[in-house]
């Protein structure tokens with residue numbers, strides 16, 4: 351029998367991932383074949399599994415926070431060597447020719463393809479990736495520890511840049527992305543206020559332990575007027591709350607790929623040049639910047655390991671808000 355690899359595959363939205371095996375193939379031109387060491391579970395994987403995103407290519411192997419070792423180089427790949435440890439993020443391919451790609455905004459490429467959504471991802475023992483969208487992982491990070499940097503970290507970095515460097519930053523939702531973003535914000539000398547689901551003492555304690563100046567329920571008034579707020583939780587009702595919490599000229603950044611509907615709100619909470627914006631995907635430049643910064647800080651991620659075969663449990667635990675940190679699937 352030809353050599354095979356194991357994976358957890360989504361066949362239809364709203365059904366559990368199914369254990370499968372697939373034949374190993376040689377990487378195509380420009381591709382690398384990666385032996386997966388760890389793959390973190392992101393809220394976006396949940397949105398894919400729950401059928402909340404419009405364009406999945408099914409069946410799909412989810413997972414876009416992949417850390418692995420290069421096992422085989424496809425024709426023409428010279429930027430990596432065999433055995434090198436690399437990371438594969440959400441952005442898996444872009445056209446390189448559209449108005450966005452040519453303006454350094456490849457995150458907005460209308461033809462972009464995403465790992466674990468349109469390209470098979472890392473809930474597997476082996477993954478394939480276009481080598482132009484793969485990054486070396488700094489040696490100071492362990493495999494599991496590095497995995498959440500590849501989306502929670504990267505998207506957090508892009509949202510932080512959009513939020514600016516004002517001294518007081520609010521974070522709405524305190525999961526994998528926020529627990530990394532707070533470390534970067536504090537490194538930038540920002541004071542962080544964490545807003546969690548009312549009654550979620552575990553998330554509140556987690557935020558305080560990670561260095562929040564204050565942590566409290568999202569429906570409580572902010573203890574100080576904020577320069578910016580980032581909404582990581584996929585709950586549209588947080589947006590008006592965040593707008594009320596920021597000062598004139600302040601920015602509210604929505605960091606998720608999907609959010610429930612935003613309720614209508616009075617113009618007065620947007621007035622005075624407050625800005626409401628989203629952040630979509632990432633660029634390769636974001637990845638290069640962030641991985642260097644994460645090494646310098648250094649960012650410490652909290653991870654909860656799961657066997658690859660237990661991917662459905664990891665997904666369920668994330669959905670239920672049980673995790674303080676990032677779930678990481680370990681295939682070996």
Ligand SMILES: [Zn+2]
Nearest residue numbers: 445448451459
């Ligand atoms: Zn493009």
Ligand SMILES: [Zn+2]
Nearest residue numbers: 392394501502
């Ligand atoms: Zn993600």
